[in-house]
Amino acid sequence: MYFENDRTNTLQRKFGILGQSAGVQSMLETIEQVAPTDISVLIAGESGSGKELVAAALHKHSRRSHKPFVIVNCGAIPAGIIESELFGHKKGAFTGAGSDRKGYFQAADGGTIFLDEIGETPLETQVKLLRVLEQGEFLPVGSSSSMKVDVRIVAASNRNLEKEVDSGSFRKDLFYRLKAITITVPSLRDRRDDIALLANKFANDCAIRNQILFKGFSEGALKVMSQHRWPGNIRELKNFIESMVILEKGGVIKTEVIYRYLNAESSPTELNPLLPVKLDRSVDQAERELILQQLFMLRREIAEMKGLIDEGLVPRKTGESNGEEYHTALEVLPDDHSNEIQGDDSITILNPQMLGTLTAAQVEKELITRSLERFNFNKRKTAQALQMAERTLYRKIKEYEIVKEN
Ligand SMILES: Nc1ncnc2c1ncn2[C@@H]1O[C@H](COP(=O)(O)OP(=O)(O)OP(=O)(O)O)[C@@H](O)[C@H]1O
Numbered sequence: 001m002y003f004e005n006d007r008t009n010t011l012q013r014k015f016g017i018l019g020q021s022a023g024v025q026s027m028l029e030t031i032e033q034v035a036p037t038d039i040s041v042l043i044a045g046e047s048g049s050g051k052e053l054v055a056a057a058l059h060k061h062s063r064r065s066h067k068p069f070v071i072v073n074c075g076a077i078p079a080g081i082i083e084s085e086l087f088g089h090k091k092g093a094f095t096g097a098g099s100d101r102k103g104y105f106q107a108a109d110g111g112t113i114f115l116d117e118i119g120e121t122p123l124e125t126q127v128k129l130l131r132v133l134e135q136g137e138f139l140p141v142g143s144s145s146s147m148k149v150d151v152r153i154v155a156a157s158n159r160n161l162e163k164e165v166d167s168g169s170f171r172k173d174l175f176y177r178l179k180a181i182t183i184t185v186p187s188l189r190d191r192r193d194d195i196a197l198l199a200n201k202f203a204n205d206c207a208i209r210n211q212i213l214f215k216g217f218s219e220g221a222l223k224v225m226s227q228h229r230w231p232g233n234i235r236e237l238k239n240f241i242e243s244m245v246i247l248e249k250g251g252v253i254k255t256e257v258i259y260r261y262l263n264a265e266s267s268p269t270e271l272n273p274l275l276p277v278k279l280d281r282s283v284d285q286a287e288r289e290l291i292l293q294q295l296f297m298l299r300r301e302i303a304e305m306k307g308l309i310d311e312g313l314v315p316r317k318t319g320e321s322n323g324e325e326y327h328t329a330l331e332v333l334p335d336d337h338s339n340e341i342q343g344d345d346s347i348t349i350l351n352p353q354m355l356g357t358l359t360a361a362q363v364e365k366e367l368i369t370r371s372l373e374r375f376n377f378n379k380r381k382t383a384q385a386l387q388m389a390e391r392t393l394y395r396k397i398k399e400y401e402i403v404k405e406n
Pocket residue numbers: 016017018019045046047048049050051052053054158234235238
């Protein structure tokens with residue numbers, strides 16, 4: 001037993017991945033085994049569970065560590081330009097291609113490319129990824145001769161790719177090629193034993209970084225946190241702890257403080273009396289709850305971003321692609337977010353009576369329809385605001401048969 005803990009401690013330190021639970025231990029062992037090899041790896045796990053951390057550890061502990069680690073969020077790149085982003089293009093390949101351009105694969109030569117949200121890549125691009133995986137070569141857009149690169153591929157998805165294969169949106173051959181080595185990052189609620197360890201670590205780090213006092217959590221406080229669902233996983237826990245440590249400078253953090261912050265988070269869990277979610281909820285109710293949680297998380301992120309913008313820390317508009325500017329989700333919601341639960345725009349979705357009668361799909365349809373209307377049916381802006389891949393949005397519009405009404 002002592003030996004086992006010792007081994008886990010060593011691996012935790014080595015990879016910067018915390019956790020003592022059985023799920024994390026076996027994950028650390030797999031990382032230890034596969035990191036030094038060139039084998040491609042698929043990382044599966046819910047949002048915020050630590051997939052990027054795993055990918056970075058694989059790169060850092062490989063012979064490629066001194067070469068580039070290129071992170072590509074496949075879900076954030078519009079379908080129309082994804083191939084030129086990944087594989088580069090030749091001068092004149094399309095309007096606006098004024099010169100040759102290197103793609104991410106070339107940029108990662110000798111190192112590792114991390115294809116995050118690989119499930120979001122269009123089917124045509126998936127064929128090309130398979131070719132890179134199998135032969136290490138690809139064709140830049142507009143070029144007639146293929147290029148060879150020495151790149152290790154690590155991919156991640158928070159979707160169930162097996163289901164995507166069944167529904168035809170992910171290629172079977174690519175899936176089988178990728179899944180040979182799969183590292184599944186457990187969700188936080190499947191590793192509740194790790195919550196106290198993580199909470200203390202995040203709190204201590206935050207206190208040191210901000211030079212404030214943190215005296216610890218009461219036992220009750222740790223228990224409440226370890227029973228919470230944490231739909232946003234470690235990312236959510238980390239943000240939660242950091243804001244609490246900063247705002248509660250000083251004393252020991254007790255149970256009631258945790259309850260207060262969990263409620264303020266407006267996360268519709270069993271701990272939150274604001275929302276009509278019963279403990280013995282059905283699958284349908286649980287799905288509705290999930291959608292609501294997404295809504296609330298989005299709302300919180302927007303509020304946080306607004307805070308940063310007000311402080312002048314981030315620009316009003318983010319990124320630029322395809323000549324068209326991307327706008328932040330801030331433009332979707334009214335300026336004052338404080339009353340949103342009661343606000344005109346969200347009342348239909350959050351009204352308890354309606355919740356009782358709507359299915360999860362209806363709630364989602366409603367949310368998408370309203371967002372589309374706000375953006376005058378601009379799909380890219382709507383997808384950004386909903387933090388949903390543009391392709392997913394198209395699929396849902398079709399599925400729900402949402403049409404623009406005049
Ligand atoms: N085991 C862990 N120990 C310490 N910190 C962790 C651990 N797992 C995740 N984190 C931290 O949690 C945050 C979220 O992790 P990460 O970005 O790797 O998640 P993700 O699975 O890639 O999420 P998404 O699907 O949303 O991209 C990061 O700040 C990361 O450093």
